[in-house]
Amino acid sequence: METTTQPTATPDSASYEPTDRTVPTRSRDRAAYDRELVHAILDEAYVCHLGFVRDGAPIVLPTLYGRVGERLYVHGSTGSRPLRMAGAAPADEADPGLPVCLTVTHVDGLVLARSAFHHSVNYRSVVVHGIARQVTDPEEKRTALDALVDHVVPGRSADSRPANAKELAATAVLYLDLDEVSAKMRTGAPNDDPEDMDLPYWSGVVPLRKGYDPVIPSEDLAPGIEVPAYLTEV
Amino acid sequence: METTTQPTATPDSASYEPTDRTVPTRSRDRAAYDRELVHAILDEAYVCHLGFVRDGAPIVLPTLYGRVGERLYVHGSTGSRPLRMAGAAPADEADPGLPVCLTVTHVDGLVLARSAFHHSVNYRSVVVHGIARQVTDPEEKRTALDALVDHVVPGRSADSRPANAKELAATAVLYLDLDEVSAKMRTGAPNDDPEDMDLPYWSGVVPLRKGYDPVIPSEDLAPGIEVPAYLTEV
Numbered sequence: 001m002e003t004t005t006q007p008t009a010t011p012d013s014a015s016y017e018p019t020d021r022t023v024p025t026r027s028r029d030r031a032a033y034d035r036e037l038v039h040a041i042l043d044e045a046y047v048c049h050l051g052f053v054r055d056g057a058p059i060v061l062p063t064l065y066g067r068v069g070e071r072l073y074v075h076g077s078t079g080s081r082p083l084r085m086a087g088a089a090p091a092d093e094a095d096p097g098l099p100v101c102l103t104v105t106h107v108d109g110l111v112l113a114r115s116a117f118h119h120s121v122n123y124r125s126v127v128v129h130g131i132a133r134q135v136t137d138p139e140e141k142r143t144a145l146d147a148l149v150d151h152v153v154p155g156r157s158a159d160s161r162p163a164n165a166k167e168l169a170a171t172a173v174l175y176l177d178l179d180e181v182s183a184k185m186r187t188g189a190p191n192d193d194p195e196d197m198d199l200p201y202w203s204g205v206v207p208l209r210k211g212y213d214p215v216i217p218s219e220d221l222a223p224g225i226e227v228p229a230y231l232t233e234v
Numbered sequence: 235m236e237t238t239t240q241p242t243a244t245p246d247s248a249s250y251e252p253t254d255r256t257v258p259t260r261s262r263d264r265a266a267y268d269r270e271l272v273h274a275i276l277d278e279a280y281v282c283h284l285g286f287v288r289d290g291a292p293i294v295l296p297t298l299y300g301r302v303g304e305r306l307y308v309h310g311s312t313g314s315r316p317l318r319m320a321g322a323a324p325a326d327e328a329d330p331g332l333p334v335c336l337t338v339t340h341v342d343g344l345v346l347a348r349s350a351f352h353h354s355v356n357y358r359s360v361v362v363h364g365i366a367r368q369v370t371d372p373e374e375k376r377t378a379l380d381a382l383v384d385h386v387v388p389g390r391s392a393d394s395r396p397a398n399a400k401e402l403a404a405t406a407v408l409y410l411d412l413d414e415v416s417a418k419m420r421t422g423a424p425n426d427d428p429e430d431m432d433l434p435y436w437s438g439v440v441p442l443r444k445g446y447d448p449v450i451p452s453e454d455l456a457p458g459i460e461v462p463a464y465l466t467e468v
Binding site for chain 2: 021025026046047049050051052053056057058059060061062064076077080081099100101102103105107109110112113114115116117119120121123125127129145146148149152153156157159160161162163164167171189190192196197198199200201202203204205206207208209210211212213214215216217218219220221222225226227228231
């Protein structure tokens, strides 16, 4: 149980410790706890799906996020639901926090087997369980907001106007430590049953396209501003 | 409250009725309840994020799904957690079902504003609240499994071996009716503040690539099987 709002130091272990919640009931061979793998999956996605409980029922909302070491950040208006639920008053030491589940998924390919039953997708996902709390330290809040922007495009926070006092005041940031974490993935070809191999159906993987399409500059850009290299060298 | 496992008829209204849970606390102008829009967003995605509550804490898992009219289906091993929680015994009329939140999100583009504060993504999402229950009717179960395969690639269920009795017995299917539903989206250019327009930062939208990369046929395909047209005409 952490009692500070400072990011935790990088732990010595190369893996997260499995718990009852992070060991799947099935396809255990697809689960992984390696920190580098988890970080890579988290860093590549644009949005996470944040789950919390309200009046006993689950709510799952897509939201932007950022990562600094072993800590994730999500942000929102100070008036938004999960932000308010995670503790209204800054520096409220009695704040119990908001139990959340933060999930990130990449769909890499469609897996077409000869049998309907073995159809699947190739994917990489990370599920994080924990307690989200408000960031109260102004310095950490700035770091978190930079991380959120750099998560969308690495290097971008240094190439935009930083948040001013009014914007900082209007934004609440939650942190969630990477502690109870698992990754899960499927890669490779379909797993058809031996007796289906000669069936007259095409089988294989359909990779999904990744990356950027050509950028659309704002119409009112100041003269002489070129597309930055971090958008074209991908 | 529905008491049958048969899909509901298509309602007359062109929109879902907003509820306390489906009216956002902020950015209300981005919320929509149009059925056609909701269906289009649902039909284009590959996985949903399914949220449920276990021991008071939220769990959010990525999973495949299918849609038939105003009913969604998710499936899994009969031993998997949410499937077991949604009612173990088929035809259990006392089954209270599993409160779930099913969310689907497309990230269409990265929105780079001059100010860090106005960075965002263009997205389309659908959030469905409701009670998931097991499909017990064998006919509906087959329809649901076809819908799950056709959701990955439209038309594919007719071009693969249908599930056999053993596979059907090993698979549990949950249904969730589209009743308490909202869509939310952001499109278009960044919304920079007027006083930021002359700042020397590039601003615009970076569309994310969509579609398929070249397919990877299984190595052991029977001779003479060509890539089906439904994979190349996209």
